Amino acid sequence: MPRTVIRSVRPWGGPSSDVVLDDAVVREVVPAGEAAAGEVEVAGDDGILVPSFSDVHVHLDSTRLGLPFRPLTAGPTRWDRIMNDRASWRTAEAPVADRATETLRRMIALGATRVRSHAQVDADSKLEKFEGVLAAREAHRDAASVEIVVFPQVGIHLEPGVPELMDEALRAGGDLVGGIDPCEIDRDPRRHLDTVFGLAERHGKGIDLHLHEPGELGLFSMSLLTERVRALGMQGRVSISHAFALGSGLPGVERAIDGLAELDVAVTTIAPGGRLDLPLERMVTAGVRVGLGMDGQRDYWSPWGNADMLERAWMLAYTQGWSRDDLIELGLAVATWGGASVIDGTTPRLTGVGHRPGLAPGDPAELVVLRGETPTSAVMDRLPGRTVIHAGRVVAADGELV
Amino acid sequence: MPRTVIRSVRPWGGPSSDVVLDDAVVREVVPAGEAAAGEVEVAGDDGILVPSFSDVHVHLDSTRLGLPFRPLTAGPTRWDRIMNDRASWRTAEAPVADRATETLRRMIALGATRVRSHAQVDADSKLEKFEGVLAAREAHRDAASVEIVVFPQVGIHLEPGVPELMDEALRAGGDLVGGIDPCEIDRDPRRHLDTVFGLAERHGKGIDLHLHEPGELGLFSMSLLTERVRALGMQGRVSISHAFALGSGLPGVERAIDGLAELDVAVTTIAPGGRLDLPLERMVTAGVRVGLGMDGQRDYWSPWGNADMLERAWMLAYTQGWSRDDLIELGLAVATWGGASVIDGTTPRLTGVGHRPGLAPGDPAELVVLRGETPTSAVMDRLPGRTVIHAGRVVAADGELV
Numbered sequence: 080m081p082r083t084v085i086r087s088v089r090p091w092g093g094p095s096s097d098v099v100l101d102d103a104v105v106r107e108v109v110p111a112g113e114a115a116a117g118e119v120e121v122a123g124d125d126g127i128l129v130p131s132f133s134d135v136h137v138h139l140d141s142t143r144l145g146l147p148f149r150p151l152t153a154g155p156t157r158w159d160r161i162m163n164d165r166a167s168w169r170t171a172e173a174p175v176a177d178r179a180t181e182t183l184r185r186m187i188a189l190g191a192t193r194v195r196s197h198a199q200v201d202a203d204s205k206l207e208k209f210e211g212v213l214a215a216r217e218a219h220r221d222a223a224s225v226e227i228v229v230f231p232q233v234g235i236h237l238e239p240g241v242p243e244l245m246d247e248a249l250r251a252g253g254d255l256v257g258g259i260d261p262c263e264i265d266r267d268p269r270r271h272l273d274t275v276f277g278l279a280e281r282h283g284k285g286i287d288l289h290l291h292e293p294g295e296l297g298l299f300s301m302s303l304l305t306e307r308v309r310a311l312g313m314q315g316r317v318s319i320s321h322a323f324a325l326g327s328g329l330p331g332v333e334r335a336i337d338g339l340a341e342l343d344v345a346v347t348t349i350a351p352g353g354r355l356d357l358p359l360e361r362m363v364t365a366g367v368r369v370g371l372g373m374d375g376q377r378d379y380w381s382p383w384g385n386a387d388m389l390e391r392a393w394m395l396a397y398t399q400g401w402s403r404d405d406l407i408e409l410g411l412a413v414a415t416w417g418g419a420s421v422i423d424g425t426t427p428r429l430t431g432v433g434h435r436p437g438l439a440p441g442d443p444a445e446l447v448v449l450r451g452e453t454p455t456s457a458v459m460d461r462l463p464g465r466t467v468i469h470a471g472r473v474v475a476a477d478g479e480l481v
Numbered sequence: 482m483p484r485t486v487i488r489s490v491r492p493w494g495g496p497s498s499d500v501v502l503d504d505a506v507v508r509e510v511v512p513a514g515e516a517a518a519g520e521v522e523v524a525g526d527d528g529i530l531v532p533s534f535s536d537v538h539v540h541l542d543s544t545r546l547g548l549p550f551r552p553l554t555a556g557p558t559r560w561d562r563i564m565n566d567r568a569s570w571r572t573a574e575a576p577v578a579d580r581a582t583e584t585l586r587r588m589i590a591l592g593a594t595r596v597r598s599h600a601q602v603d604a605d606s607k608l609e610k611f612e613g614v615l616a617a618r619e620a621h622r623d624a625a626s627v628e629i630v631v632f633p634q635v636g637i638h639l640e641p642g643v644p645e646l647m648d649e650a651l652r653a654g655g656d657l658v659g660g661i662d663p664c665e666i667d668r669d670p671r672r673h674l675d676t677v678f679g680l681a682e683r684h685g686k687g688i689d690l691h692l693h694e695p696g697e698l699g700l701f702s703m704s705l706l707t708e709r710v711r712a713l714g715m716q717g718r719v720s721i722s723h724a725f726a727l728g729s730g731l732p733g734v735e736r737a738i739d740g741l742a743e744l745d746v747a748v749t750t751i752a753p754g755g756r757l758d759l760p761l762e763r764m765v766t767a768g769v770r771v772g773l774g775m776d777g778q779r780d781y782w783s784p785w786g787n788a789d790m791l792e793r794a795w796m797l798a799y800t801q802g803w804s805r806d807d808l809i810e811l812g813l814a815v816a817t818w819g820g821a822s823v824i825d826g827t828t829p830r831l832t833g834v835g836h837r838p839g840l841a842p843g844d845p846a847e848l849v850v851l852r853g854e855t856p857t858s859a860v861m862d863r864l865p866g867r868t869v870i871h872a873g874r875v876v877a878a879d880g881e882l883v
Binding site: 147148150352354377382383403451453455459 | 549550552553753754755756757758779782783784785787796798799800801802803804805806809853854855857858861862
């Protein structure tokens, strides 16, 4: 791998520096102009260098980005949306693999090089959606790392054959076992979680479970999950997606957060609208690994989502009600390094407000150069003209893959 | 005024049409290609025609848009921010008038032709901020209508001379009497409101009162305000800005909303982050006039705000948790026509979801052509390339004033 020098960038908005990359890691950071010539030279143009984005909660299998806009035809409940997707996805203008590949391309071009995508496995689609996400990962294998969660969107025990399909997908390249709302979907939380943890144990995989359940119900499901993490020694290998119950303000939230920290259960958020968001600063300070994701992207569930994790970081800061620069930078840290620490249990977690991680010698050369005066102004303005680096190589510049 | 024809636009995303403007109103809407030649022809390029944006809650006097980015130096409370502004505004790189004029230019270029700006009047700045907003209005008098609220940001009775300054500003071109948090700032709600309503009566002006007070306290202040509206016959001439208490979910909210509807007290929202937003669909359906605003714009209070009301409509839809097309269109209607109905008590109010107002013969020729496939996709994508019409004339195109 060629020794690469990024010339004149400002790590987290700091002094202008040259950043030397080698063997897919950051080798050294020196004042601008002081690095010896690299085999590859990258003009930083005094941009802001931060770790690349990690989209740790996306559904590449459902995206319609780039296709004709389609009004939403789903009813208001989660089940309505599940069934609207089932009724619609086969008639999309392009197959899953093409849609997933195109959306992943956009995500990388905008700065995400670490992705955790769910891939729905159910009695209707069988492994077709999963295989579409596999194809997208393969298409961009040199530009991004993609983890795939084998995701039983329609529940595990409502329709026949789902555990067997999940088993097959885990053998065929799935990285994590998914699950969803153990009470509300299967209406049998013990059986749901036993199957999820059983698959994880059998395959030696981690878990990422969607938990939309609100308030006390969500806290109950969370407690069922964490007691299994403790009993099975799964510390550091389980994530909860959404975890809306942690935004409920209920008295049980504080204890739940401490429990997640103790058992090293990660949380991914999408900066949801229409509800109070998670107590993010508290969670990070408590030691919970937290990452950010885009969720669906203009799909059969909603028109939201546009592949730009910098904009999602901006939405995160807004939904959190943040105006302070150090908090907005925390949002950027969650969207970049926070997600990296969710994906890889060996990446050190964010320690709190003011932590500017990921740019020290030895850190992975997964980087993005943003335009802006400060990290906060970069989040506010969400400008184009980004340079994206994966495994020490420039993989995208000015919105195009290279 | 020349007869103007906008060729091939889609009103609210409907069939492609020619829209004829004359004497600053919409004269007729006919199928594309059927309008006789106008003295001025405007290419609609099959864009989506909607009423122009109304930013009905903006602080033109505090903006720093276009100046070097400045990290936030304020503490967490509202009072901290008031005092941070006081300590900082005189050392801005440009005087108030220039800053307000530049930000208003950006707002118009992005599609807002109806504006209600607050202008702070206090013992420190006296009338200097107010006069800066007057200058901005004058500079763009042919491109937008601007109302000015004489706004006692620091309270009315805490420092000497404020009622007299307000009186002077109302004689010098102020359009509305402002007020703020009658309990929390002056800590004497009766005296605060008596002064506000007294000034309004003496000058024959309407009222726009900032009400950040939360929960029961905000509902109490709201009841003090509405009882004065009823006693003084001020129906249709009073607005409440923010009205965060209506987002509290308390049992008193329903009755408060019905009271606002009965007394025709309008509400302006900024689609706030970090808290549950107002029950907007309920409010519009109940008959409350509701408009949207940008609030401060990258000022001494926060880094948020960027002059783009289409993006603020998108944030409104997101913070409301809306995914249905008809709800997202309601957000666009609030950001355009809803605000117009707040500014002008004779503009018919929005009637609810599905109402596509403002493009019928006789409606004011205050219009914007957006790029997109449907109104929802236009909100989602927030594309440039807009054409902005004020009083029947094109005042901006492709991001530049003409």
